[in-house]
Amino acid sequence: MSSRIRTAALASAALLALSLTACASGGDAPSGSDAADDSAAAFPVTIEHAFGETTIDAEPERVVTWGWGSTEAALALDVVPVAMAQQAYGANEDGVLPWVAADLEDKGAETPVILTDDGETPPYEEIVEADPDVILAPYSGITEEQYDLLSEIAPTVAYPGEAWATPWKDVVSIVGEALGKSDEAETVLADLDGELADQAAAHPELEGKTVAAVWDVAGTFYVYRSTEPRVEFLTDLGLEVAPSVEELANGESTFFYTLSYEQVDQLDSDILVSYSDTQEEADAFLTSANTSVIPAVQNGAVAQVVGTEFIAAVSPPTALSLTWGLDDLVASLSEAAAVPSE
Incomplete structure (x- = not known):
C-alpha cells in the first residue's frame, strides 16, 4: 500500500522452495464435488494484461497476491493466499489491513506469509519460498522486467x-x-453493486453533484482524474466528475496530476473530497492560504476522508474494504452535498 499511495500521489529468483500449507474455506460459496468440477472446468484460462498474456493450466492451490486489492478479492472468493504483500498504509504492525485480519479471523484461517514490500522490488526469494501456483498482481506497480522474473516462479x-x-x-x-x-x-x-445502489438511493442529494478528489501533502497538491479508481468509486454513488478536473489536467498522468497553488482556485466543483492522514492535517487544509481559495472550500462543501485506515478503505475500495468505509464516506459526502451551491 505504501508504494501504491506514493505512486498515486506523486503513481534470478532464488532457488529454495519450502512447503507451506494452502488454506481455503467454504464460507457461503458452493461446496462439494460440483463446485470443484466447475472450477476445474474453467481451466486452462488465458488472461491478457499489459505485458502480454498469462495462461493458467489448472486450478491454483497455492496463491500469492501482490500489490493492492487482489488479497481481498481472493478472500472474498473463499481462497486464502499462502502469501500476501505487506501493507504499510492503514495496516497493523504486522502489515495486515483491518478488513483482511477480520476476514481471516471469520474464516478461522491463519495469517498468510507476509511478503516484504520495500516499495520498489518484489521479494523474489520470499515468493519462491511460498511455492505458488499463481501470482496475482492486477493492481500493482510491477515493471515488465519484474513481471518476467515473477513469471519464472x-x-x-x-x-x-x-x-x-x-x-x-x-x-x-x-x-x-x-x-x-x-x-x-x-x-x-453484484452484492457490492447492491450496497452502492442502496446508498445512492438513500442519498439522492448526491445525484448529479460534481466532485473533485484531491490530496494536499508535503507541499504538493494532487488532483485525481476520472480514470483513477477512487474517483470511479465516487461516481458509482451518483456523483459526476467536475469538468474542471479534466480541463486543468496537464498530461502528467492519465489518472492524477499535480496542480500549482496558483491554479487551485480554478478547481471548481460542487463537492471537494480531500484526503488527510490526520485530523490536524485535515483542519490545516481548510484554513491554509494555499487551499482556502478553492471554491468548494470557500463554500464549505468539503467531504474529508481522514485517517489512514479510512483512506485505505476507500481509495480505492476492495472486495472487503468497500463496506468497511462506505457509511462514513457517504455521510461525509452527504453533508457536503447539503451545502447550497453559490
Whole structure:
C-alpha cells in the first residue's frame, strides 16, 4: 500500500522452495464435488494484461497476491493466499489491513506469509519460498522486467492497462477468472453493486453533484482524474466528475496530476473530497492560504476522508474494504452535498 499511495500521489529468483500449507474455506460459496468440477472446468484460462498474456493450466492451490486489492478479492472468493504483500498504509504492525485480519479471523484461517514490500522490488526469494501456483498482481506497480522474473516462479497476472490504475471491480473479475471462480466473482460484485445502489438511493442529494478528489501533502497538491479508481468509486454513488478536473489536467498522468497553488482556485466543483492522514492535517487544509481559495472550500462543501485506515478503505475500495468505509464516506459526502451551491 505504501508504494501504491506514493505512486498515486506523486503513481534470478532464488532457488529454495519450502512447503507451506494452502488454506481455503467454504464460507457461503458452493461446496462439494460440483463446485470443484466447475472450477476445474474453467481451466486452462488465458488472461491478457499489459505485458502480454498469462495462461493458467489448472486450478491454483497455492496463491500469492501482490500489490493492492487482489488479497481481498481472493478472500472474498473463499481462497486464502499462502502469501500476501505487506501493507504499510492503514495496516497493523504486522502489515495486515483491518478488513483482511477480520476476514481471516471469520474464516478461522491463519495469517498468510507476509511478503516484504520495500516499495520498489518484489521479494523474489520470499515468493519462491511460498511455492505458488499463481501470482496475482492486477493492481500493482510491477515493471515488465519484474513481471518476467515473477513469471519464472509461477504464472503471473499483471494489470491490464497502467500500473496502479485498474478499476476495483476489474480487480475482482480478474482474480475470479484466474482462480476459476468467475461466477462467484460476479456474485461478489453484484452484492457490492447492491450496497452502492442502496446508498445512492438513500442519498439522492448526491445525484448529479460534481466532485473533485484531491490530496494536499508535503507541499504538493494532487488532483485525481476520472480514470483513477477512487474517483470511479465516487461516481458509482451518483456523483459526476467536475469538468474542471479534466480541463486543468496537464498530461502528467492519465489518472492524477499535480496542480500549482496558483491554479487551485480554478478547481471548481460542487463537492471537494480531500484526503488527510490526520485530523490536524485535515483542519490545516481548510484554513491554509494555499487551499482556502478553492471554491468548494470557500463554500464549505468539503467531504474529508481522514485517517489512514479510512483512506485505505476507500481509495480505492476492495472486495472487503468497500463496506468497511462506505457509511462514513457517504455521510461525509452527504453533508457536503447539503451545502447550497453559490
